[in-house]
Amino acid sequence: MKIIFAGCGSAFTTEEYFQSNAIVQAPSGKRLLIDCGGDIRFALGRLGLGSKDIDAVFISHLHQDHIGGMEYLALTKFFTRKPDAPRPILFCVPELMEPLWECLRGGLETLETKVMNITDYFDCQPVPINSSFIWEEVRFTPVQTVHIMSGYKIMNSYGLMIKHCQPSVPPTRCKVIPFGADIQTQGRVAFFTTDTQFCPNQINKFYDLADIVFHDCETTPFRSSVHAHYDDLKTLRDDVKKKMWLYHYAPSPKQDPKADGFRGFVTRGQEFEIEERL
DSSP: OEEEESOOBOTTOOTTTOBSOEEEEOTTSOEEEEOOOTTHHHHHHHTTOOGGGOOEEEOOOOSHHHHTTHHHHHHHHHHHSOTTSOOOEEEEOHHHHHHHHHHHHHHHSEETTEEOOHHHHOEEEEOOTTEEEEETTEEEEEEEEEEEEETTEEEEEEEEEEEEEOTTSOOOSEEEEETTOOOOEEEEEEEEOOSOOSOHHHHHHHHHHOSEEEEEOBOSSSOOSSSOBHHHHTTSOHHHHTTEEEESBOSSOOOOTTTTTSOEEOOTTOEEETTSOO
């Protein structure tokens, strides 16, 4: 299993970095896209890929740099896939499915002679909180993180714990499993935070459970307070930092993550083989 970063930059980045969307390539060769930002078609193109090469997508939250390419993905898959080919699978927590469609329906709802719905474009698989989903022998467990306090309401993002299942698990295109289900896994565990504030008290245990951590990291002098800032991440324990890669940063960061105990900044196109020892 591989994780490939189609992009590694913040929402307002440049084409040298592209927005932070990543691909999980299963042992079968099929690809799941973690988020689908507005520049995804260009980011995929730099990898020699296109929408035809994406079999599933997981949406963490509804900001443009995470869903802005969904119209492109939906329409190109709809008009280019063979009649008997399956729709791409869409995974997200149930609370995001309806508002995601509200964001997309202006460009996707109406085709000639038909009023469309999100299920015309995607095989929608809501993943209840405290559940996991298995896709192509890979187990994904959404982890709720705190992204933005909007008035009196928390806007969450959902990260992922990612681990390969034992080959003995019956093959299936996708399957949602409840919390605590006894599914044997193997290899190393990756924790992909998606967008999160600095909140170690809430997610320390996920740092500890993971063998490799891909962490949202703000690098600008201005602190937005809605992303984990580099200076705050520097205060984490050394044993956590030494397995942590930083992404979602501003162009041309001035920091030296290796000198500060991190693995480094992720670069666009960088690949990680999760089964291999770090």
